[in-house]
Each structure stands twice: as C-alpha cells, then as structure tokens.
Amino acid sequence: MDTLTAIATRRSTRVYKPEQISDSQLQTVLAAGWASPVGHGAYDELYISVVQNPKILENFAEYCGQAFGNTKYNPFYGAPTLIVISAKPKDDGQMVYIADVGCILENMQLAATDIGLGSVYLWALLNRIPQSPQFVASLELPEGFKPVSALALGYPAKPLEKRSFADIKPERIATKIIK
Numbered sequence: 723m724d725t726l727t728a729i730a731t732r733r734s735t736r737v738y739k740p741e742q743i744s745d746s747q748l749q750t751v752l753a754a755g756w757a758s759p760v761g762h763g764a765y766d767e768l769y770i771s772v773v774q775n776p777k778i779l780e781n782f783a784e785y786c787g788q789a790f791g792n793t794k795y796n797p798f799y800g801a802p803t804l805i806v807i808s809a810k811p812k813d814d815g816q817m818v819y820i821a822d823v824g825c826i827l828e829n830m831q832l833a834a835t836d837i838g839l840g841s842v843y844l845w846a847l848l849n850r851i852p853q854s855p856q857f858v859a860s861l862e863l864p865e866g867f868k869p870v871s872a873l874a875l876g877y878p879a880k881p882l883e884k885r886s887f888a889d890i891k892p893e894r895i896a897t898k899i900i901k
C-alpha cells in the first residue's frame with residue numbers, strides 16, 4: 723500500500739479478533755514508531771512497552787471497567803496487543819512529549835494499516851482514569867517515566883475498507899489557505 727492510500731485508509735478499529743498478531747507484524751509497527759520524529763531528537767526520554775500477556779490485559783481491563791463504572795466496557799476493545807508509550811516529562815512545562823507520543827502512535831497506526839492490522843489511539847485509557855498501580859508496575863518502566871498514551875493493536879474483526887483522498891470529506895478540519 724502506498725503512503726497516501728495508508729493515510730486515507732486508516733480508521734480507528736474498535737472490534738478485534740482474539741488472535742494475536744505475528745512477531746514480524748509487531749516488529750513492523752514498532753519500526754514505524756522508532757522512525758518517528760521527536761522534539762529535540764530526545765528519543766531517550768520516550769519508552770515503548772508492548773503488553774501481550776493476556777492475564778495482565780484482562781486484569782487491566784477489569785480495573786478500567788470498574789474505574790469507568792461499567793464492567794462491560796473494555797477501553798482497549800479487547801485488542802490482544804496494547805502498546806503503551808511513556809515519557810520522562812521535563813520540569814520546563816513544555817509538554818513536547820505529548821506531541822512526540824502523537825507522532826509515534828500515528829506512525830504506528832499507518833504501518834498497522836499498511837499491513838492490514840487494526841488499531842486505535844487511546845487517550846482516555848491512561849488519562850481519564852486513575853492509572854492502575856499494578857498495571858503500571860507490570861510495564862517495568864525506568865525511573866522517572868510515566869505512561870502517556872496507548873495504541874490498541876490486532877486483527878480487525880472486519881478488514882479496513884481501502885480508501886483514497888477522494889473519499890475524505892474536504893476540509894474535515896477547517897482550513898484557510900492564505901496567499
């Protein structure tokens with residue numbers, strides 16, 4: 723799939739097959755993350771955790787369900803792989819790491835789309851609920867790092883519909899061209 727087709731085709735996937743993705747598919751998605759631009763080139767202030775342990779995911783889903791007051795709600799939609807991006811925030815109040823995480827996750831989503839995987843960017847998972855100390859401990863993060871956002875990843879229940887830019891609503895985001 724060419725780049726522009728992958729950009730147009732990417733959609734948030736919220737229903738997954740239970741089967742785990744292959745290690746080589748995971749490596750492709752990770753490589754896309756490693757290739758991302760990050761502010762000041764501060765790659766050492768970011769950390770990627772891939773959680774594929776069903777028991778850890780099940781416990782975390784249960785914790786989230788309780789935190790959201792809806793035990794049926796799984797905020798990562800039962801995806802068999804959860805990629806958590808953590809950062810070491812600086813004290814300068816600049817929060818560039820949030821933009822870094824956005825770039826990494828979008829690169830990963832495009833790579834996932836290219837190889838037929840489904841994914842969805844998860845903000846609420848780590849930011850709207852109190853983080854589970856047990857889940858955070860399972861990430862074995864280096865000192866000073868905290869989880870920022872996550873990506874659910876897996877085989878989509880329904881294959882993604884291939885799209886082109888002709889299918890994208892013009893000016894979905896208000897846009898003004900100043901000449």
Ligand SMILES: Cc1cc2nc3c(=O)[nH]c(=O)nc-3n(C[C@H](O)[C@H](O)[C@H](O)COP(=O)(O)O)c2cc1C
Nearest residue numbers: 732733734735736797824842843844845846847871
């Ligand atoms: C920064 C960011 C945070 C998001 N957080 C969530 C989330 O917590 N849960 C969720 O289901 N989708 C989340 N999404 C997915 C958006 O809802 C989705 O991208 C948007 O509605 C457009 O739909 P599309 O991805 O299918 O094009 C997030 C997307 C972004 C970029």
